[in-house]
Amino acid sequence: MNENRWSTGEPRVPWEGAEILYSEIYQIVGDDFEHGGEAAAKIKAILKQFGLDNTVIRRLSIANFEAEMNVIMYAREAEMQLQVLPTAVRVILSDRGEGIPDIAQALQEGYSTATPQMRQRGFGAGLGLPNIKRNTDEFEIISTPGVGTTLRYTIHLQS
Amino acid sequence: MKLSVLAEKLALKPVTAMYDKEISGVYISDMVSDVIANAKPGDLLVTVQIHNNVIAAANLVDIAGIVVTQGKLPSEDVRKMAEKAQIPIFSTDLSRWQVTTMLYEAGVR
Numbered sequence: 001m002n003e004n005r006w007s008t009g010e011p012r013v014p015w016e017g018a019e020i021l022y023s024e025i026y027q028i029v030g031d032d033f034e035h036g037g038e039a040a041a042k043i044k045a046i047l048k049q050f051g052l053d054n055t056v057i058r059r060l061s062i063a064n065f066e067a068e069m070n071v072i073m074y075a076r077e078a079e080m081q082l083q084v085l086p087t088a089v090r091v092i093l094s095d096r097g098e099g100i101p102d103i104a105q106a107l108q109e110g111y112s113t114a115t116p117q118m119r120q121r122g123f124g125a126g127l128g129l130p131n132i133k134r135n136t137d138e139f140e141i142i143s144t145p146g147v148g149t150t151l152r153y154t155i156h157l158q159s
Numbered sequence: 160m161k162l163s164v165l166a167e168k169l170a171l172k173p174v175t176a177m178y179d180k181e182i183s184g185v186y187i188s189d190m191v192s193d194v195i196a197n198a199k200p201g202d203l204l205v206t207v208q209i210h211n212n213v214i215a216a217a218n219l220v221d222i223a224g225i226v227v228t229q230g231k232l233p234s235e236d237v238r239k240m241a242e243k244a245q246i247p248i249f250s251t252d253l254s255r256w257q258v259t260t261m262l263y264e265a266g267v268r
Contacts, residue, residue, distance in 0.1 A: 037215020037216060037219065041215060061195075065195055121191070127192035127196060128192060131192055134196070
């Protein structure tokens, strides 16, 4: 399996064995434009209940929306898991899909594989992954062409 | 400036229920990723995009209201979604440029 990996940011909390205060999983279905943005909206509502800083909520909401729309536009299905930790909020999104053959290219602002239909709806600016990168403190992409992609991104909470 | 005042000054047609709010600025864009990354909370969004994903994005970043230009009208589903999010939508036959100049003349800076 030729797995492609890319990451940025300094990992502060281990992915395994961390203390998790709250966790929830949302299902996202490919091509389901009708519900695009709903998982991000649900997560925003939960983070508000936790009383998190508005900037943190905004940054995670932007990343979540882009990640969710990417699944709807490019993958078959995915689970999006929210984890609220004492010192961070993070999301693990695993999809079944075609994967990303060249992650560095996909991360370039302006690069897009959107169809004319997607562009008509105002997508395809090539800002999806760059928006996730810009709004998170840690971001990791693991993709296997023909199998799927996992995104993991974290926003640190200030103590 | 209040949305209700702007709507009257620019003769904008409300296509949803009115949720009057103070707007803090304006963002003009038809690209969803641009809106969600760069529009600020309390902004009035001026756009030709009027599908449910735009409403979702607008709601995530706390857009105060939406002006749809070029006479476009949102579907019933989109209107309901906007009302649930308490984001009023207005329609106008004007272009984005005309709306922009009128917003400026109305005192939005």
